[in-house]
Amino acid sequence: MTVISAAGAVLWRQTNSIEIAVVHRPRYDDWTLPKGKLDKGESIYIAAVREVLEETGYQAVLSRYLRQVAYEVQGAAKTVDYFAAEAVAGSFVPNEEVDELRWLAPSAAAPLLTHDHDRAVLASFLEYPVTTTLLLVRHAHAGNKAEWDGPDDERPLSPQGLAQRAVLDELLPLFGPTQVHATPKVRCFETVAPLADRLGVAIVPEPVMSEASHQGYPACAVTRLLEIAALGAPAVVCSQGGVIPDVVEHLGKESGMELGLVSSRKGSVWVLSFLAGVLVSAHYIDRR
16 A cells, blocks of 8 residues: 655744644645644655645744654555644745645634544644753764774764755754754864854853763753753753663653653654653654
8 A cells, every 4th residue: 555654733822822723725625733644765854844845835844743643544554653843933924735725723713624634633732832842962973983093072064964064054054053063072062053044142061961971960950951951042062872772761760751752862852841840742753
């Protein structure tokens, strides 16, 4: 059976209260959440932002991963990955796919939605509608430590690492970060330097997020991460493989989440969503 991959979002904005965007598709005569098929080679993250823009006219910032839904359509198996996404700019103009958009309170949006799976996605969003996003990045590939003659702190990214960084340069801005932090090692700073340049911000050194510091004082990395999250703005923190799994596992246990095996491959990202200092969602991205 043919498999169709798609991505979409619960697009929300906050006026006096939270409002949800629900769109009408004349081709199907249904009310649904904005979504669409992935282009060839496209990730679910890029597709979700692109499809929201094409269908609604709004630029969106991703945050929490919500869920995947699966169903059959015209003899094919279709999967749709959904995110929470805040509308940050734009306006709706009727187009070929969508002829009407309504901003509604969640209590009004749910009964208008045509499909049960859309109501299930909306329910997932409403569990934690507004969260703070922290992107915990493992630095990109930096060659073989045994083949590097200089101080380990100065080991730079390899050609493979630069390719991984290019992927991160497309991915990280989709989540709207405004701050960039990194362990003070060349490979960590180089991993997030293009993002910091794009944002026009300085990289904040985070020595307690290094492996050396973590081995002696493991609680400090968790405390510092929570301090960054408490600032309330989306942030990127680049650290090392000897730190990230411990931190994510600790946060998961503290919040009662079952995360299973916590991976942290070079150039990967944990999208951590916090509410009132508690981890409520952890989504792992390895785009290699």
